Every structure is written in structure tokens, then in C-alpha cells.
Amino acid sequence: MRTVKVHLSSVTLMQQRRPISLAEYPKLSGETADEYERRIWPEVAHWTSNKPDAKMFIPAMSFKKSVATAAKRTPIKIPGQRNATYTKFFVSDVMVMADVVLSNTRRSEVEGAWVYVPGQPGSGGGSKVWKCFPQAQSWNAAVDFAISEDIITKEVFELYLKKAGASVGIGVWRPEVGGLNGRFMPTKFEWREDVQEDQFLKNLAKRV
Numbered sequence: 356m357r358t359v360k361v362h363l364s365s366v367t368l369m370q371q372r373r374p375i376s377l378a379e380y381p382k383l384s385g386e387t388a389d390e391y392e393r394r395i396w397p398e399v400a401h402w403t404s405n406k407p408d409a410k411m412f413i414p415a416m417s418f419k420k421s422v423a424t425a426a427k428r429t430p431i432k433i434p435g436q437r438n439a440t441y442t443k444f445f446v447s448d449v450m451v452m453a454d455v456v457l458s459n460t461r462r463s464e465v466e467g468a469w470v471y472v473p474g475q476p477g478s479g480g481g482s483k484v485w486k487c488f489p490q491a492q493s494w495n496a497a498v499d500f501a502i503s504e505d506i507i508t509k510e511v512f513e514l515y516l517k518k519a520g521a522s523v524g525i526g527v528w529r530p531e532v533g534g535l536n537g538r539f540m541p542t543k544f545e546w547r548e549d550v551q552e553d554q555f556l557k558n559l560a561k562r563v
Contacts, residue, residue: 357505358452360545361498361516366538370468370488370527371400371411392486397465400489403456407463411491415451417525418498422449422512424531425519431511441511448504449512457494465489488527490536509546516541 380395402409426445433439467487474484502512520539521530528534 357502358547359500359502359509359512360547361500361541362543362545363496363498363520363539364542365491365494366520366540367524367536368490368492369413369494369525369537369539370490372486372488372527373399373401375399389485392484396467396487397462397489399487400465401454402462405462407461409462411457411460411462411465411489413455413457413496413525415454418455418500418519419449419451421519421523421525421531422500422515424523425515428522429515429518431514433506441507441515444504444507445515448502448507450501450503452499452501455496455498457491457496459494460491466492509544513541513544 375395375398380398382391383394386394401412401414403412423442423445426440426442430440430442433441467489469485469487471483472486474482500512517540520541524530524534524537525539526537529537
């Protein structure tokens with residue numbers, strides 16, 4: 356097993372919107388849908404805590420899915436294995452070890468963008484409503500990947516991560532779904548060889 360710490364820098368702003376329930380954030384008595392949205396919109400971002408100085412974070416699976424999607428969209432054949440490609444190995448054998456905290460963000464200072472969107476997410480039709488999307492204008496972060504399949508070479512991994520940042524992205528309205536946000540670029544790769552897989556899996560299980 357190998358790990359690689361990838362230093363990333365944003366290319367475009369990144370927006371978030373996680374699903375929340377009325378049980379988590381109940382409506383106030385007599386509160387309209389518009390008033391409710393204006394009150395709770397900062398909470399739909401991912402935060403490290405409920406405190407004013409909490410940091411926004413990007414879920415680990417966002418980067419995992421981004422690089423796996425890049426591998427699906429641009430299959431590369433494995434030398435010496437006929438028509439086999441690297442795609443399935445990026446789906447099953449590439450992991451991100453932790454959520455990625457954005458140190459330059461602060462819950463009490465988050466900015467939001469108001470967008471006129473379908474009332475039912477993913478429907479593409481029906482009535483529209485105003486929703487606010489918390490955003491980070493720029494960010495830098497180090498993301499720790501673990502690769503459990505040796506058939507994935509450094510060159511192939513780095514190529515797919517660059518493709519993920521340029522054409523898949525992360526967050527809301529990313530390139531993968533026809534948007535402009537959430538693009539990023541790797542600036543440095545720090546590889547570590549011969550990581551003990553048993554110990555890594557034990558550490559991973561503690562975080563689940």
C-alpha cells in the first residue's frame with residue numbers, strides 16, 4: 356500500500372449544499388419557506404462544529420468520487436492486460452483518509468450565493484425557489500490518499516487527479532454536471548511507499 360499527500364489549490368470558487376431536515380433545524384412558528392431559507396442557509400455547508408469560528412470542510416468522499424469519475428470518463432488500458440483499464444481500481448482501491456478542513460474559512464463569516472433553482476432538487480422542472488449556497492471563494496488544502504492496489508502507478512494517479520480537478524470538480528455546480536465551480540489543481544505530490552495495510556485499515560476503522 357502507498358499513500359500520497361496531494362497539495363491542492365482552487366481554480367474556481369466552491370459551493371456546498373448538504374441536505375438538512377426539519378428535525379435538525381425546525382421551522383419557527385409562522386415562518387414562511389423564504390424566511391426559513393434566509394435564516395438557515397449558512398447551516399447547509401459542512402462545518403467542523405456549531406461554533407462561530409468553525410471551519411468549512413470538504414467531505415473525504417468528494418475527492419474520492421471526483422478522481423474515480425475521472426477514471427470512468429477517460430479509461431486508460433493497463434499495459435499487458437488486453438482491454439482491462441484502471442477504472443475499477445480507482446473505484447475500489449483509492450481512498451481518502453480524512454475530511455479536508457479549509458483553514459481560511461470561518462462559519463460566522465461565510466458568504467452565500469442566491470440562486471433561482473427547482474423546488475425539488477434534481478427534477479429540472481416544476482416551480483422554482485430561491486436558495487442560498489454557502490461558498491469558499493478560494494482555498495488551499497492537503498488531501499491524504501491511500502492506494503491499496505500496486506497496479507495504479509504514480510503517473511496514472513497523478514494524471515487522473517489532474518483530470519478530476521479540471522473536468523469533474525467538487526461541490527455544487529461543478530464541471531461534471533455542466534457547471535463552472537469546484538475546479539482545483541494539484542501543486543505537489545508527496546508519495547510514501549510500503550505503508551502497512553493492516554495498520555492503515557485499523558486506523559481507518561477508528562474514524563468510521
